[in-house]
Amino acid sequence: METTARKDIKITYSTMSADQMDDLHRAIDEEIPRVRGTFGKSWPMYVNGQPVKSDKEFEDRSPIDTRILIAKLQSGTKDHVRQAVAAARAAFPAWAALPWQERVRLVRKAADTIRDHRWELSVVMGFEAGKNRLECVGDVEESADLMSYYGDQVEHNQGFVKPMNTLGPGEDNRSVLRPYGVWAVISPFNFPMALAAGPSGGALVAGNTVVFKPASDTAYMGLRLAEIMNEAGIPKGVFNFVTGGGGTVGQELIDNDGIDGIVFTGSYDVGMKLIRDNATRRAPRPVITEMGGKNPAIVMRSADLEKASDGVMRSAFGAQGQKCSACSRVYVSREIRDRFVQLLVEKTKKIEVGNPLERDVWLGPVINEGAVKTYERAIAQAKKDGGKILIGGQRLTGPEFDHGYFVAPTVIDGLPKEHPLFSEELFVPITVVADVMTLDEAIELANRTEYGLTAGIFSEDDKEIEKFFDQVQAGVLYANRRSGATTGAWPGINPFGGWKASGSSGRGTGGPYYVQQFMREQSRVRIR
Numbered sequence: 001m002e003t004t005a006r007k008d009i010k011i012t013y014s015t016m017s018a019d020q021m022d023d024l025h026r027a028i029d030e031e032i033p034r035v036r037g038t039f040g041k042s043w044p045m046y047v048n049g050q051p052v053k054s055d056k057e058f059e060d061r062s063p064i065d066t067r068i069l070i071a072k073l074q075s076g077t078k079d080h081v082r083q084a085v086a087a088a089r090a091a092f093p094a095w096a097a098l099p100w101q102e103r104v105r106l107v108r109k110a111a112d113t114i115r116d117h118r119w120e121l122s123v124v125m126g127f128e129a130g131k132n133r134l135e136c137v138g139d140v141e142e143s144a145d146l147m148s149y150y151g152d153q154v155e156h157n158q159g160f161v162k163p164m165n166t167l168g169p170g171e172d173n174r175s176v177l178r179p180y181g182v183w184a185v186i187s188p189f190n191f192p193m194a195l196a197a198g199p200s201g202g203a204l205v206a207g208n209t210v211v212f213k214p215a216s217d218t219a220y221m222g223l224r225l226a227e228i229m230n231e232a233g234i235p236k237g238v239f240n241f242v243t244g245g246g247g248t249v250g251q252e253l254i255d256n257d258g259i260d261g262i263v264f265t266g267s268y269d270v271g272m273k274l275i276r277d278n279a280t281r282r283a284p285r286p287v288i289t290e291m292g293g294k295n296p297a298i299v300m301r302s303a304d305l306e307k308a309s310d311g312v313m314r315s316a317f318g319a320q321g322q323k324c325s326a327c328s329r330v331y332v333s334r335e336i337r338d339r340f341v342q343l344l345v346e347k348t349k350k351i352e353v354g355n356p357l358e359r360d361v362w363l364g365p366v367i368n369e370g371a372v373k374t375y376e377r378a379i380a381q382a383k384k385d386g387g388k389i390l391i392g393g394q395r396l397t398g399p400e401f402d403h404g405y406f407v408a409p410t411v412i413d414g415l416p417k418e419h420p421l422f423s424e425e426l427f428v429p430i431t432v433v434a435d436v437m438t439l440d441e442a443i444e445l446a447n448r449t450e451y452g453l454t455a456g457i458f459s460e461d462d463k464e465i466e467k468f469f470d471q472v473q474a475g476v477l478y479a480n481r482r483s484g485a486t487t488g489a490w491p492g493i494n495p496f497g498g499w500k501a502s503g504s505s506g507r508g509t510g511g512p513y514y515v516q517q518f519m520r521e522q523s524r525v526r527i528r
Contacts, residue, residue, distance in 0.1 A: 006476055013477075014499070015353065019130050022135060023132055024133070024134075025133070025359050026035070027119045027361075028119060028122060028123060028133050028137075028357070029036075029522075030119070031119040031120055031122075031237055031356060032123055033125045033212060034120075034228045035123040035124055036068075036127070036384075037121055037266060039069060039070050039071065039413065040069045040070075040071070040126075041071060041072070042057060042071070042072040042516070043071050043072065043073055043074075043220070043223050043243055044074060044085075045074050045076055045080060045242050045243055046202075046226045046227075046230070046240060046241040047080065047083050047087050047240050047241075048083075048084075048087035048090075048215065048237045048240065048372070048390040049235075049236030049237065049244070050090075050111065052074070052083070053074055054074040054075050054076055054077060054080060054244075055075075056074075057072045057073060057074055057075060057218060058073060058074075058075050058219075058243075058244075058502060059071075059072055060073055060128065060131070060210065060216070060218075060219050060220050061219070062125065062127045062128060062404075062407045063101045063128075063130040063217075063364075063365040063368060063462075064126075064355050064356065064357070064364060064365055064366050064404045065131075065132055065158070065355075065403045065404050066403055066404065068127065069221070070124075070128055071219050071223070072242065072445060072502075073220065073223065073237075073243045074243050074381060075140055075215075075244050075245070075248075076242045076243050076244035076248070076249045077244070077248060078248060078249070078252040078444075080242055080257065081211070081242055081249055081250070081252040081253055081256060082252070082258075083197060084211045084240040084241075084242050085182060085211055085240075085253075085256050085501055086258065086375070086394065087183065087237040088182040088184055088209040088210065088211050088237060088238070088240055088258075089102065089170040089209070089258050090109070090237055091235060091236065091237030091332075092179075092181055092182060092209045092237045093152060094210070094235070095162055095204075095207060095208075095209055095235065095238050095354040096178075096179050096207040096208070100154055100159035100205075100207070100505070101122050101155075101159075101297070101475075103204065103205050103207060103306055104151040104154050104155055105155075106204075106232060107147050107150070107204050107205045108147070108148055108151050108236055109203050109232040109233060109265070109436060110147055110197075110201070110229055110234060110237075110484075111143075111145070111147035111148045111151075111197075111229060111233035111400070112142040112232075113202070113228045113231050113232045114140060114143050114144040114147070114193070114197065114228055115140075115141075115144045115435075117224075117228065118137065118140045118141065118144075118193075118473070121136075121140045121193060121221070121504055122136035122137045122139075122140050122164070123136070123357065124165040124178070124220060124221060124224060125139060125192060125193065125221055126141070126356055126357045126364075127357065128192065128217075128220055128221055128363035129189060129190065129217075129218050129221070129288060129367065130320065130356055130365040130366070130404075130405075130460075131194055131319050131356055131369060132356040132361060132362055132364055133269075133356065133357065133359065134357075134365070135318065135319055135456070137342070138192050138302075138315055139191055139194050140194075140280055140493065141191055142191075142193075142194040142198075142345065142490065143193040143194045143196075143197035143198060143219050144197070145490070145491040145492070145510075146194060146197060146198035146201055146202075146491045146510055147201030147205075147507065148491075149491040149492045149510060150198075150201050150202045150205050150514065150515050151201075152469065152492075153185055153205075153512060153514070153515045154205045154206070154273075154515060155487075157482075160176065160177035160516065160519060161174060161175075161176050161177075162174065162175045162176075162272050164458070165221060168337075170524075170527055170528040171224075171525070171526070172526040172527075172528065173512060173523070173525050173526075173527075174464060174523075174524045175491065175521055175522075175523055175524075176521070176522045176523075176524055177178060177206075177388050177516060177517055177521055178207070178209040178312075178519055178520060178521075178522050179206050179207030179417055179518065179521035180208055180261045180285070180286065180518065180520060181208060181209070181260035181261075181263075182208065182209050182210070182211065182255070182258055182260050182392055182440055183199075183203040183208045183209070183210050183211070183259070183260065183261045183262065184211050184213070184253040184256075184257055184259045184261070184262045185199045185200050185203065185210055185211070185212045185213070185214060185248060185263045186213050186253065186262065186263065186264045186265070186266070187199070187212070187213070187214050187222070187265055188215050188266045189217040189218040189266045189322075189367050190319060190323060190367075191429075192214065192215065192221035192222065192223075193221055194226050194291075195247075195265045196212060196221070196222060196224055198509055199263040199265075199288070199509070200212055200225070200229075200239065201243075201303075202263075202514055202515050202518055203261075203263070203518045204238065204239070205233070205262050205515060206515055206516075206518035206519045207519070208240045208260070208261070208421075208518055209237065209241060209257075210237070210238070210239050210240065210422065211240045211253060211259070212226070212239065212241050212242070212435060213242050213243065213244070213253060213482070214226070214243065215248060216243065216244070216245065216265075217367050217368060218390050219243045220374040222241060222243065223241065223243075224266055226239065226241035227243075240259055243368075244368075245246065245266070246270070254274055254278070255277070257281075257344065259285070259287055260285055260286075260498035261286040261287070262274065262278070262287045262288070263289075263290070264287070264288070264289045264290075265289070265290045265324075266291065266292075267288075267292060267521045268291040268320065268425065268450075269293065271289040271290075271291035271404055271504075272291070272501075274287060275288065277330070277505065280306065280372055280523070281447075285408070286505075286517060286518075287504060288422050288505045288507075288517055289503060290324065290498060290502065290503045290509070291324075291451075291498070291501060291502055291503060291504075292324045292425045292427070292451060292453065292502060293324050293325060293326075293425065293451045293452070293453030293496045293498060293502050294320075294328055294329065294424065294425050294449045294451045294475075295315075295325055295326060295327050295328060295329070295451075295453055295454045295455055295456075295474070295486040296327070296329045296330070296331060296395065296424055296442075296445070296446040296455050296456075296486075297311065297312050297315070297327045297329075297330045297453070297455070297458070297486055298330075298439070298442040298446060298456070298457045298458040298459075298468065299312075299330065299332040299333060299334075299335075299336070299340055299457075299458045300442075300459040300464055301333040301335050301336055301349050302459050302460040302461045302464070303333075303336070303340075303458035303459055303479070304321075304458065305340050305462065305478060306338055306343065307338060307482045308340060308458035309343035309344045309347055309465040310481070310482045310483075310484070311327075311456065311458065311480075311481050311482050311484060311485035312327050312330055312345065312349045312431065312485045312516040313344060313348055313351075314483060314484050314487070315327035315456070315484045315485040315486045315487040315488075316328065316409070316411075316429065316430075316485075317351060317363060317429045317431075318410040318433035318484065318487060319410075320363060320364060320365065320366050320367075320407075320428065321366075321426070321427065321428050321429035321430060321431075322366060322371070322427050322428070323366060323487055323488070323508075324425075324453055324454055324498075324502070324519050325335070325454040325476070325486050325487045325488075326427075326431075326486070326487065327431060327456065327484075327485045327487070328421050328425070328426065328430065328431050328432070329401070329431065329432050329434070330344075330433045330434070331434055331436045331441075331442040331446065332433060332434075332435055332436065333434065333435065333436060333474065334435040337352075337433075337435040341390065341411070341413065341433060344411060344433075345391045345411055346389050348392070348409050349391055349393050351363050351409055353396060353406060354400050354401075354406075355385065355400070363409060363429070364406075365404045365405040365406045365407075366406075366407060366428055366429075367405065368403045368405060369405060370417045371405060371427065372395060372405050372407060373401070373424055374396070374427065374428055375396065375407045375426070375428040375429075376428065378421060378428065379393045379410065379427055379430075380394040380414050380431055381420070381421065381423045382421060382432075383455070385415060385416075385419060386414060386415065387412045387413065387414050387415040387419075387421075387432075388413045388414040389410060389411075389412060390402075390411040390412065390413055390433075391409070391410065391411050392408035392409050392410030392429070392430075393408060393410050394407070394408055395407050397406075407428065407429060409428045409429040410431070410432060411426060411431055411432075412430065412431070412432045412433065413432070413433045413436070414467065415432055415526070417434050417445055419432075421447070422434070422445075422448075422449075423449045423450075423514040425451065439464050439467060439468070441449075443467070443468065443471050443472055446472050446473075447471075447472065447473045448502075450500055450501040450503050451498065451500060451501050451502045451507060452473045452474045452475060452498055452499030452500035452501070453474055453475060453476065453499075453502035454474055454475070454476040454477070454478070454486040454489075454498075454499035455468075455474040455476075455477055455478070455486060456477070456479070456481060456484075456485035456486045457477075457478070457479050457480070458479075459479070459480070465480075471502060473497070473499055474498070474499055474502075475495075475497045475498045475499045475502065475503065475506075475508060476489055476494065476495075476496055476497070476498075476508070484522075489510060490510065491507075491509075491510035493510075494510070495507075495508030495509070495510055495511025495512070495513075496508045496509045496510055496511070497509060497511070504515055
């Protein structure tokens, strides 16, 4: 269905113009009833380009209202994974042998196809992941931009074939990056398109084939990506789509000897188990993991407090705090602590919570009942240990909320700096605040965690900012970012990757070194 809205709109998490908003909202409004009319159907997996069904299905329901059945999807088995791996292995030689220009063309076509379906995909994501309109459109845009950017990197590096020096006449030496083979892409629920399409696009432009498993909470978005790959002309067997539980489908992807590399985005516990399991293999294989964060914002005495409170609020509660980059702890200079906290609470109080597909709603539901339980346990722990709930702290009830997973955005003060809520990732809309005397103390506290994904500072002192950049142990750092204290990276602009327990590769998504991870170097020597 063609809408009346412009197709050239680009929405990111940090930039948007007022003249784009009317077109965006008109397009979303037009698409909601059409998309909702497609819900409730049974959908297959796709192996070697063919639909595949299992003996069992699972229901994919909306966290906004669990009475809404989005789709029925397949509870895949280990045998289905083995079939998908076999198809990917069979397709690999021909795909890898394609000129890199042709692979880039096809992946760019997939990116353009995502853009062609942006409004439909955004609405589906709103229903399935519970994100608001702008976040959904941003996720879809980022997906396409990631794929395009990775194609640009292959093109810029001319297929990663580099002439080397020689030892004498008649010698031709080259360094060539070659694909590994078959990659498993295991994606999370919170960015159900970007963190599926991005890694898949990186693997594909490098010449690999893919077996893709989405999170079960957002499996329908995964299905749509598989259909988009087919629509874009990706050859059969090059991109395979399987669904099912982590203990069956996910574990078989990890254990299968036909998998040559794995991309995983998710929790620290699951990511570390994957790394340990991988270490028992007879031969090493690459594993690219992104395993979350406990991201601090530092607010210094010289900070613009309006800017700082906006940045912390948006990073702490955007996407219901279900971002690995969410700002979940704040260290603020004691001299300005009271005023900053007052502003943060005032702005949090104004957040509109409800159905995120409604135009003026900013905060939707968390993803499932398990997330609600995590939230409730954290609130109970904070109260037990003397914390002060400045705002929020409860599951929301009432006609609009009773059939979904809605919790209030929460700011907690008064806990000791050693408290677990300052170090444990929660993935819910809770942020904790503590005061500090100096920047050195704030940096020491910021680094006092096993994670190292993102961090932010608000200061008008250039020396403080430089010290922050030089000493904070995280892969993505922001200074004075009003649109998001610790969030908002974009392909080709802000590479996104973690240090320490936040990631295994040290190479950020959307950055100039990402695609190379899907390839291995081969040194070629020819004597003429």
